[in-house]
Amino acid sequence: MAKAAVKGRGAVQALTALAVASPLLVLLSIIGVRGGLLSVETGYDLLTWTVAWWLSLVGAAAGVLAVGVALRNLRVLGPVAAAAFLVGAGSLGGFLWQKQALASGAVENVSTDLVEVPGFGRLRPDRMGGLQPAVGVEACPGAVPVPTQIAPESAAWALQEAGFSLGRAGVARADGSRQSVWFGFGYDAVIRIRPGRTDIRVAARDGRPHGGEACRLVTRISGLLNAST
Template sequence: MAFPRRREVKLARILFVGACATPVLTLAAALATRTGLLTPEVGYDLLARKALFGLAVVGVLAGLGLAVIALRDRGARWLALIGLVVSLATLGGFIWATGQVARTVGEDVSTDLAEIPGFGVLARSRTAQGLPGTVGVQACPGALPATTQALPEAVVYELQTRGVAVRRAGVTGVYGSRRGFWFGFTHDVVIRIRPGRTDIRVAARDGRPHGNEACRLATELSTALRVGERASN
């Protein structure tokens, strides 16, 4: 009877590795993409959004297999519990992220569609072709201009507070960019300052949907600048 028991222990360990492999491989793909070891097409488009999503489903099946073994072997219960929790949480995370991406309204958001702020000093970094068009308040309700001439120092503060690295700041505008933590995707930020009005533009450098990241950042900046506008009145 020792041989079946030994085989079950070995199988439980294999299933545990399968149940917990996806989050580890996802982290590795993200870091490899961020550091340039993998291209975004491989690390994000192929691995993270396709292959690893499928592997997450396999991980849940492995977790269920562990649960079956745990019914007969009490020593495998902790492995089964951890494997099931990790695999279900991982698959849930993938489903949630996929839903966020599917609901993306646009990754180039501007508070002024009649005269869209230009990228200025950031333009040379934006080399991707065929990027989606710019959207405004109809698609991103929080993308509202501040009806005042914001101070460059105040704009720089709001940008830096949100992790935006400022490239250039002046009385007519502030330019910066923010790099995402996981895969390293970059959003460029332009704050155009004019007498009586301050406009915002946030745009991803690539053509991928990022779960409305541009809209969220534009909304945060708009809210902060309009709060400053009310405080100065």
């Protein structure tokens, strides 16, 4: 005998599909950008922060509707509806949290010296533009210099510990670059070594806000170097 149709099953399944559309699109966008199939402008700016953002609003509403429909038969439809609600609400909550983090983070160009900001030298041609004026300890409390002349080996070690691929390390400076995990945003770092003081600068290669990632990286490098002296 054919299994009896459950009233509302199709509606709950459709609403669940809407609820998972936003996080699924974000995942596909990350894969596309990291795999070189999509540009950052398409995968991050358009698909993630325009299309997926609006889909998260639709998905949250779909999750609530799915729960309402499932009230007719909680035993059968309840688990699926609950999953739709959690995914939809989680997706919207994630976007709202990330929007707040991006808005409140320090400018993605942080230096421990704002009077004579360390230059990026050979790393400059790799930049895409959009570099904002550097900020210091007022905007990023962890952006403190090292009050001594550190060894080049220590500078190279700190950069690598902070996740940077080492570019050059010498008596006067060390530099390196890294990419963020999700969308591969580029960051450059330079450590300038002088008698009595060592300064650090980290900046993103694009003009987008990233929630203060440059500040976190400068803080990490500064903490490593100050702890090693």
